[in-house]
Amino acid sequence: MFAYAVREFEGPQTMTQYARNGEIRIAVEDLGGAGGHPLLLVMGLGTSRFWWPDGLAAELVRRGFHVAAYDQRDAGQSTHLPAARHTGPPVAALLRRSPSAYTAEDLTDDAIAVLDAFGWQRAHLFGHSMGGLVAQRIAIRHPGRVLSLTSSAAVPSDARGLRVLRYLHVAPLVKFARLHYPATPEGDLGLAVALARILAASGQRITEDDVRDLVAKEAAHQVTSFRDAKAQSRQIGAAWSGGPLRRITAPALVLHGAQDPLVRPGAARDIAAAVPSARLRIVPDAGHFLSRDLWSVYADEVHALAGRLPTRPTG
Numbered sequence: 001m002f003a004y005a006v007r008e009f010e011g012p013q014t015m016t017q018y019a020r021n022g023e024i025r026i027a028v029e030d031l032g033g034a035g036g037h038p039l040l041l042v043m044g045l046g047t048s049r050f051w052w053p054d055g056l057a058a059e060l061v062r063r064g065f066h067v068a069a070y071d072q073r074d075a076g077q078s079t080h081l082p083a084a085r086h087t088g089p090p091v092a093a094l095l096r097r098s099p100s101a102y103t104a105e106d107l108t109d110d111a112i113a114v115l116d117a118f119g120w121q122r123a124h125l126f127g128h129s130m131g132g133l134v135a136q137r138i139a140i141r142h143p144g145r146v147l148s149l150t151s152s153a154a155v156p157s158d159a160r161g162l163r164v165l166r167y168l169h170v171a172p173l174v175k176f177a178r179l180h181y182p183a184t185p186e187g188d189l190g191l192a193v194a195l196a197r198i199l200a201a202s203g204q205r206i207t208e209d210d211v212r213d214l215v216a217k218e219a220a221h222q223v224t225s226f227r228d229a230k231a232q233s234r235q236i237g238a239a240w241s242g243g244p245l246r247r248i249t250a251p252a253l254v255l256h257g258a259q260d261p262l263v264r265p266g267a268a269r270d271i272a273a274a275v276p277s278a279r280l281r282i283v284p285d286a287g288h289f290l291s292r293d294l295w296s297v298y299a300d301e302v303h304a305l306a307g308r309l310p311t312r313p314t315g
Contacts, residue, residue: 016077017029019117021112026071026078026079029049030067030118039125042069042138052128073102103241108134108242127149133151135149136149136248143249147306148305153256158270168264188215193210195226246275248275253278255281256280
């Protein structure tokens with residue numbers, strides 16, 4: 001694996017870095033806190049790094065982390081693979097037996113390429129949704145590179161195929177499939193609001209202000225990953241054969257919203273039960289969407305987990 005960073009200016013104040021894993025180019029962003037403890041953010045299915053709220057990143061920086069986020073392959077500004085011939089919703093990829101475009105191991109190796117690009121020998125991981133699943137697998141496949149693992153709103157890495165569905169609520173999947181918005185700036189904003197409302201906790205008020213910045217950043221970088229169902233199918237279809245959760249040796253935290261409308265809290269309980277010494281935190285009134293009221297709560301939890309480690313250089 002060959003990894004390096006390339007800085008490319010994309011506007012008067014915007015700069016994207018790239019790491020490389022073989023032929024795959026991974027878009028990376030430094031979110032601040034240079035000199036702090038390295039923390040890599042891993043976002044979920046079909047979404048770019050811009051879905052990490054600036055406010056959450058700022059809370060993490062204030063707690064002493066040097067924060068970076070990246071676009072997984074087939075998302076954001078990272079390499080997108082050739083379109084597959086299949087049709088249907090992304091979740092259907094769980095049921096297909098055809099060869100996948102890449103493996104789940106490849107997804108973990110992309111993250112290691114990012115660490116190499118930053119010169120981080122080891123780092124803390126914070127993964128949300130499918131990013132939490134990928135973070136679990138990074139900790140299994142590359143234990144020497146992981147200082148701590150925070151898995152948020154994710155399904156267990158040990159679940160495969162139809163077993164994944166037992167952790168999901170069906171209603172949001174149906175709602176996702178029914179969303180149709182024009183590919184215009186207004187349509188992108190409307191779609192992002194609709195997605196956030198589906199993922200929010202019951203009774204939580206979501207407005208355009210909650211997603212406006214992320215949509216604007218994606219537009220500035222010509223990114224609309226959340227519209228690419230085929231890319232999402234390739235991510236879901238990436239097969240894993242890298243071992244069980246019990247192999248995780250890093251200190252681990254499992255976060256989950258008690259009102260997550262997409263992933264059942266049972267998923268978090270099963271992760272915490274399988275990972276040695278993992279701590280489980282079910283957050284009351286929290287959904288799947290990283291809403292403003294969760295930023296300081298989650299940052300405190302990640303910081304407390306890191307505090308369990310002895311003080312030592314981490315770069």
